Amino acid sequence: MTLSSIEEIERQADRAAAARSFDEAQVLLRSLVTKHPSHFDGWMKLSAMSRATGNLEASLGAVAGALHIRPLDFMALLFKSNLLYDLGKRESAGES
Numbered sequence: 010m011t012l013s014s015i016e017e018i019e020r021q022a023d024r025a026a027a028a029r030s031f032d033e034a035q036v037l038l039r040s041l042v043t044k045h046p047s048h049f050d051g052w053m054k055l056s057a058m059s060r061a062t063g064n065l066e067a068s069l070g071a072v073a074g075a076l077h078i079r080p081l082d083f084m085a086l087l088f089k090s091n092l093l094y095d096l097g098k099r100e101s102a103g104e105s
């Protein structure tokens with residue numbers, strides 16, 4: 010996948026999200042990270058879209074993908090902690 014095709018998929022996903030078509034954005038972003046698993050921003054956007062649709066477990070899985078790339082990224086760690094808290098895993102939230 011070329012940089013221009015990655016950027017185009019991201020733009021399409023951003024347009025879908027702006028139109029509140031979170032399911033469509035998820036499909037596009039899932040395709041992106043499947044083809045380009047080292048794309049940190051794709052994982053973070055997928056996590057946000059999963060959260061927007063109420064699928065907190067999928068969101069947690071996507072943020073784990075982002076943290077695999079950048080284990081000490083503050084925003085990803087904060088997002089993970091918030092997801093764990095929302096899932097009722099309060100002890101784990103404090104440890105992340």
